[in-house]
Amino acid sequence: xxxxxxxxxxxxxxxxxxxxxxxxxxxxxxxxxxxxxxxxxxxxxxxxxxxxxxxxxxxxxxxxxxxxxxxxxxxxxxxxxxxxxxxxxxxxxxxxxxxxxxxxxxxxxxxxxxxxxxxxxxxxxxxxxxxxxxxxxxxxxxxxxxxxxxxxxxxxxxxxxxxxxxxxxxxxxxxxxxxxxxxxxxxxxxxxxxxxxxxxxxxxxxxxxxxxxxxxxxxxxxxxxxxxxxxxxxxxxxxxxxxxxxxxxxxxxxxxxxxxxxxxxxxxxxxxxxxxxxxxxxxxxxxxxxxxxxxxxxxxxxxxxxxxxxxxxxxxxxxxxxxxxxxxxxxxxxxxxxxxxxxxxxxxxxxxxxxxxxxxxxxxxxxxxxxxxxxxxxxxxxxxxxxxxxxxxxxxxxxxxxxxxxxxxxxxxxxxxxxxxxxxxxxxxxxxxxxxxxxxxxxxxxxxxxxxxxxxxxxxxxxxxxxxxxxxxxxxxxxxxxxxxxxxxxxxxxxxxxxxxxxxxxxxxxxxxxxxxxxxxxxxxxxxxxxxxxxxxxxxxxxxxxxxxxxxxxxxxxxxxxxxxxxxxxxxxxxxxxxxxxxxxxxxxxxxxxxxxxxxxxxxxxxxxxxxxxxxxxxxxxxxxxxxxx
Numbered sequence: 001x002x003x004x005x006x007x008x009x010x011x012x013x014x015x016x017x018x019x020x021x022x023x024x025x026x027x028x029x030x031x032x033x034x035x036x037x038x039x040x041x042x043x044x045x046x047x048x049x050x051x052x053x054x055x056x057x058x059x060x061x062x063x064x065x066x067x068x069x070x071x072x073x074x075x076x077x078x079x080x081x082x083x084x085x086x087x088x089x090x091x092x093x094x095x096x097x098x099x100x101x102x103x104x105x106x107x108x109x110x111x112x113x114x115x116x117x118x119x120x121x122x123x124x125x126x127x128x129x130x131x132x133x134x135x136x137x138x139x140x141x142x143x144x145x146x147x148x149x150x151x152x153x154x155x156x157x158x159x160x161x162x163x164x165x166x167x168x169x170x171x172x173x174x175x176x177x178x179x180x181x182x183x184x185x186x187x188x189x190x191x192x193x194x195x196x197x198x199x200x201x202x203x204x205x206x207x208x209x210x211x212x213x214x215x216x217x218x219x220x221x222x223x224x225x226x227x228x229x230x231x232x233x234x235x236x237x238x239x240x241x242x243x244x245x246x247x248x249x250x251x252x253x254x255x256x257x258x259x260x261x262x263x264x265x266x267x268x269x270x271x272x273x274x275x276x277x278x279x280x281x282x283x284x285x286x287x288x289x290x291x292x293x294x295x296x297x298x299x300x301x302x303x304x305x306x307x308x309x310x311x312x313x314x315x316x317x318x319x320x321x322x323x324x325x326x327x328x329x330x331x332x333x334x335x336x337x338x339x340x341x342x343x344x345x346x347x348x349x350x351x352x353x354x355x356x357x358x359x360x361x362x363x364x365x366x367x368x369x370x371x372x373x374x375x376x377x378x379x380x381x382x383x384x385x386x387x388x389x390x391x392x393x394x395x396x397x398x399x400x401x402x403x404x405x406x407x408x409x410x411x412x413x414x415x416x417x418x419x420x421x422x423x424x425x426x427x428x429x430x431x432x433x434x435x436x437x438x439x440x441x442x443x444x445x446x447x448x449x450x451x452x453x454x455x456x457x458x459x460x461x462x463x464x465x466x467x468x469x470x471x472x473x474x475x476x477x478x479x480x481x482x483x484x485x486x487x488x489x490x491x492x493x494x495x496x497x498x499x500x501x502x503x504x505x506x507x508x509x510x511x512x513x514x515x516x517x518x519x520x521x522x523x524x525x526x527x528x529x530x531x532x533x534x535x536x537x538x539x540x541x542x543x544x545x546x547x548x549x550x551x552x553x554x555x556x557x558x559x560x561x562x563x564x565x566x567x568x569x570x571x572x573x574x575x576x577x578x579x580x581x582x583x584x585x586x587x588x589x590x591x592x593x594x595x596x597x598x599x600x601x602x603x604x605x606x607x608x609x610x611x612x613x614x615x616x617x618x619x620x621x622x623x624x625x626x627x628x629x630x
Contacts (some may be wrong), residue, residue: 054081
């Protein structure tokens, strides 16, 4: 199974691409089956090649049916949160772990990869996927693997079943949903109310604190068994990179957008001070001032254009149906009937008592044709973009589920490619020419200055404001957390050092170490050490969009329309249908003419930077540096 959650969109507030870590590791992001390699190494060994093909065939024959059962169990646990479903998920994943981490699998893969230069490229790629998966569940540590599986399940159940509590000034107790907390942070102008709900949103970190510490130790144990320094290093290895290389890449992304981020930060704190009738902060922005629990994006700061108006009165089914029409218009097939019958697209009815995972996600249950989505759609602009994003994952699944792509390589070119493609279509779905063509652009929105939309795009979703959070805070914290450089009794201190350093945000009051504010972010618990995927995906999105707009559509990247253009579909299909059969850098270079670069992203917002420089004239930029650097 492959599962991808939408992270940066406000409609999926916490959050996005949650692979449920180890519970889904055997069904994770780079799964597949066996196929004979088509590439031939310089010193090919026919006998060895045949032995590897036989090994891959046996592996898939044992693993794939169990993987599908585990996928179904994970789906049941996400769409109907009960102790029974959680227990069934544990059992299903333990069965998969026994296959993927079997000692004989580890021994054979190690032996084969020692002769990598004698193998074909597809063979070597499949073996490396098996090696990385075995490192998650080594059969040589059965008790540790079992303990981790159970701990992951308990952590997920604790997280999904947590009830927030707000004690109001009049003594009344409220148990708000996560959506209610988000709405207060988006809409309220009462700083006391905002602080109350923001503080309540962090209480979940208490019951999750000990669990995430235990999981860190268990994850590190399995990673080190196969020679990785720690669990973070194991996850980075899927890119063919070292930890220092990945952190360096992320630091470069943060540096590229910092000039624009500093101006957005300054503009935002002056706007918010005026909105709340408060003094402008001299440095960092108080966390409860921002319209997101983690400050990862800043929706609702741009006023004046109601993008929800065209959706009022429309049935909620329209959202996904229009997203499907977008894809079919550029040459992709219709979604299979099973997508509509098996997906869970709308909020759970409170009357039933059923609880479901609140994150928008896409699922590839059997790595063949069983594709599904989990959403909670309402007819509004945010869910319109989210649905386009989620179907990006679905069409990626469908494109590489062909005999040409081995099961083990039915995944994105790297993990970030899946997010990049989803975000790319999310960006395209918000372009005014597209909205106008499909009757979803009001006259008011059409007449609005272009800088208004650039500002909103920079602040919300997977864009400029998101990058210091994703490439900075999350990447550095998890790197430090798994390396053991943050003390167990100073998790909040370590967390807020990074938040202040990268985002220029500080808590409204001292944060107690009895809580763990990092663990309030679902990915820390169940999608660990992979958040840089979103940062890379964001950069990739703008790089692909720039190429499509300029080279295929011959249009301004800020005002373009993919809808109905089959050449756009051909370009995308050329990337999607490869799966993980090629080196991701080579795929990107062949598609766009250059390797990963933030240059198109920075260029996209050049008019906005000029506008902000005028708006911020005479204002001090930035915030004091943290006292301790990492």
